[in-house]
Amino acid sequence: MRSAWRLFVLIVLGGIALQLYFVARIALMTVVNPQSxxxxxxxxxxxxxxxxxxxxxxxxxxxxxxxxxxxxxxxASEDANFVDHSGVEWEALRNAWKRNNQAQVKVDRARAQAQARHERALERAKARGRKMPEPPARALAATPKVIGGSTITQQLAKNLFLSGERNFLRKGQEFAITFMLEGLLGKERILGIYLNNVEWGEGVFGAQAAARHYFHVDASQLSATPAGRLAVMLPAPKRFEKNPQSGYVAGRGATIAARLLGVELP
Incomplete structure (x- = not known):
């Protein structure tokens, strides 16, 4: 029991030390730009x-x-209530969780149906002495499209400090870092750090690199239309960089560009 208690105390102290580390790193960002x-x-x-x-x-x-x-x-594209929320949009998270669960159910049902069809095909092939069909690898390997409900601050918390794992412990740490960012930095600094570090393609990070890479101008010179297109790319930059002039990017970018005047800045 004493060993278990000591282990528990060490885990708690380690957790506190980790949170203090994050606090210190974030506090430093009030005056020092993160290098990576x-x-x-x-x-x-x-x-x-x-x-x-x-x-x-x-x-x-x-x-x-x-x-x-x-x-x-x-x-407008990533976090419409950015200036108003405290770091987390709880309703958006609930909606994303619900939709992701529904997507998982659909994928599981499709897998089960594909497996059942394959088993029936095996039985028919065996009965007729024919070559056994290959399993439907594509259907069995299908995964649901995951929809995120993260705010800009949560995305920054993940990018700055966390891995890509998906579990409750990591999500809890993300929430803690998110509230640290909101409490220590404020909205303007959060947005500035985010825009300088977010990925806009393979090896392309930050607004300046994206503006130069896609439109051959400085980040300060982006007009509404290219700004809208860059915003559209953020959820999947590696996919969209293959065809940045696609109809979807152009159309969705134009919709965002038309909404800019109604967006409040911090």
Whole structure:
């Protein structure tokens, strides 16, 4: 019992120490720009491992040197209530959880149906002495499309400090870091750090790199239309960078651009 109690105390003290570490790191960000994020470092490692080179583009820009069009477009696309919430949109999380559960049920049902069809096909092939059919690998390997309900602050918390794992412990840590960011930095600083570090393509990080890569201008010069297109790319930048001029990006970007005047900045 004493050993168990000591272990429990050590775990609690370790958890407190970790939270103090995060607090100290975030407090430092009030005056020092973060040089890299956990997500960026993992991407560097992946590129070095898989491609044996690291093609990297990132250049920090102060908040007032990033186009207001891009700030408004990102808020409109990613987190419409950014200036009003305290870091977490609970209703959006509930809706995302519900939709993800529904998507999982659909995928599970489709897998079961595919498996049942394959078993019937096996029985028919066996009865007729024919070659056994291959299992429906695509249907059996299908995964549901996960919908996120994270705010800009939550996305920044994940990118700065956390891995890509999905479990309750990691989600709880994400909430804790989110509230630290909101309490210590404020909305303007959060948005500035986010825009300077978010991924806009493989090895393309931050507003300046994205503006130069896709539109050959500085981040301060982005007009409404390109700003809207960049905002559309954020949920899946590696997918959209393959065709940044696609009809979906152009159409959705135009919709966001038309809404910019109604978006409040911090």
């Amino acid at each position: 994020t956990t997500f960026q470092r993992s991407e560097m490692f992946r590129l070095a491992r898989d491609k044996h080179q690291v093609l990297w583009s990132q250049e920090w820009r102060p908040y007032n040197e990033i186009s207001d069009n891009l700030k408004r477009a990102v808020i």
